[in-house]
Amino acid sequence: MALTISELSLVEQRVANDGPSTGVAYLLWFFLGWISAHRFYLGRPATAILQILSYFILIGFIWL
Known part of the structure; x- marks a missing residue:
């Protein structure tokens, strides 16, 4: 069963709206x-953890 053009556009719109908000x-x-x-x-999450670790390293160097 193939989807119609209107059904495909609804699926695309739903996928676009479910993403994270800028x-x-x-x-x-x-x-x-x-x-x-x-x-x-x-x-x-990987870059988030790296960013958090870099904050601690930078603050540690400033503290010394």
Whole structure:
């Protein structure tokens, strides 16, 4: 059973709307950027952890 053009467009629209919001990502960056909340929200946990670790390393060097 093949989908019609209107059904395909509804599926595409649903997929596009279910992704993460750019506005929410910017708000998370602004308010919780120091814990990389925006990267976790966007589905990038590896770079979020690297960013958190780099904060600790940088703060450690400044502290010394």
